[in-house]
Amino acid sequence: MTTPILHTEDLSIGYVGKKANNAIASNMNLSLAKGRLIALVGANGIGKSTLLRTITGIQKPLSGNVLLNGNPINSYSALDLAQQLSVVLTEKLPPSNLTVFELVALGRQPYTNWLGTLTDGDLEQVNHALALTQISDLSDKKHYEISDGQLQKVLIARALAQDTPLIILDEPTTHLDLLHKVSLFRLLKKLTQETGKCILFSTHDIDLAIELSDEMIVMTAEKTIQDLPSRLIADGIFDALFKDENIAFDVEKGKFIFKNL
């Protein structure tokens, strides 16, 4: 196996409390490798966001290490980190007049000069990102004029323009209907295959994630496991996902079923 872009060693995440540390999840040994589409799933409040914040270096781990290309993530300067890792967040964008093109072009900031002037190379990268996400025709539109699904693609294009080996998305499929969810998953799948990037995303659409992702990281109250979807199903991990006897995972269908409706 090749060396992963990012991996963790006995990582514990959580918050530092006044008396004792409040660990959310511990002993995580995760590995994000080139060209893989990896889904992060778990119930609400289980610590998905905390994990993403820790992996992206925003929050310090309680113990253990996050290693990016073999070096601790905290040893990277903000600018160096921006050339290794890009993000798509759930938060709303503040009001502005930004066009789709300008928004995607902001992804080039880690590479541009002090005024942010775009070189020919930068423009090429931006256009490439727009083409990959199939939103070139939107480039002159203002970002508030387009639909949620289109905006999500724009934000992904921005991350692509940032030209990093690793892209991390926080719940990219929320607020989207089934059609757009599927097309977004397909896009992510295509991007990992065509660009060789590693894409990690958190989601609540577990059925779709099982079908489309290469690997999954499942967070339960007891443990966090990373494996191939098929093996996770065989091990019966998904049954432990929700602590509710009315929801069970049907191994044959690969879907959740609801009882007592």
Next chain:
Amino acid sequence: MLQSTRNSLLFPVLILGTLLLFLADISLGSVTIPIKEICKSLTGGTASKDTWEYIIINYRLPKAITAVLVGMGLSISGLLMQTLFRNPLAGPYVLGLSSGSSLGVAFVILGSSILPGAVGVFMVSSYGIILASCFGSFIVLLAVLLVSQRLRDTTAILIVGLMFGSFTSAFVGVLTYFSTAEQLQKFTFWSLGNLGNLSWTSIFILFVSVLAGLIMSLISIKPLDALLLGENYAKSLGLNYNKTRLIIIFATSILAGSITAFAGPIAFVGLAVPHIAKLVFQTSNHYILFWATLLFGAMIMLFCDIVSQVPGTEVTLPINAITSIIGAPVVIWLLLRKQKTGI
């Protein structure tokens, strides 16, 4: 792409407009001086009447230069604040920076008798007033920033600004109770706003302060663009948020503080001008907005100054009244517009 050619055509128009208004501001007033004579006088020659020459060099030219500096500085500080606070209604006056400056100046002018001799004399000098004014606006900006970190709600920031306004006027009220009639008159006159009566030395100090603020703003153009995506995205793009925020705060305090020290608290210019620039140029790109805001700021302040001298009469209206009459409706209109587009 069509838009960018339109924008590059707009700049020469704006520069020309600024020059024309600058000349008009020198020309118009209680005595009208022909533009030709002004050009003659400004290019090293002498105007055909001695009184004209005297008026231009000692009165109108310094006032026009002050108007340009004030307009540019306040507008840029408004632009910086609107992006930093993600709030279209932010500006030096609305957020209480001018109030903070007023409080600083009130302390100095009204409270100088409490201070020991030499310190009191220094503080009433231009340098003392500028220092007190910058310090006042800096403190208020820090307070607003603290509140904005706690509250995600952007309207709360505006309310804090309002509260600072009331707090200041109350405090000034207390100070006036203990001050002499002469001090009180000096403060009241200052608080009405005034672009004239500045010596060339004062103008030089103002120029250096505004230039320093503008250079800091110029450095912040790229970080400001990143901040259009919000704090977290900006950080993920490699932005050093704390450093950027500090530079922006210093720039705004110096701009708003020094201008308020010399020209008094001037309302609405800092809030309205960046919006005019955004509307005309239809962009959020801070490199374009920076120059557009500079030029529009200068133009609008020159225009307000021309109006305040009421050409052809002996009357001079307080500049703060004029900017408020023009600015207040703009703010109401913005609020209504905000409902529709979210800008």
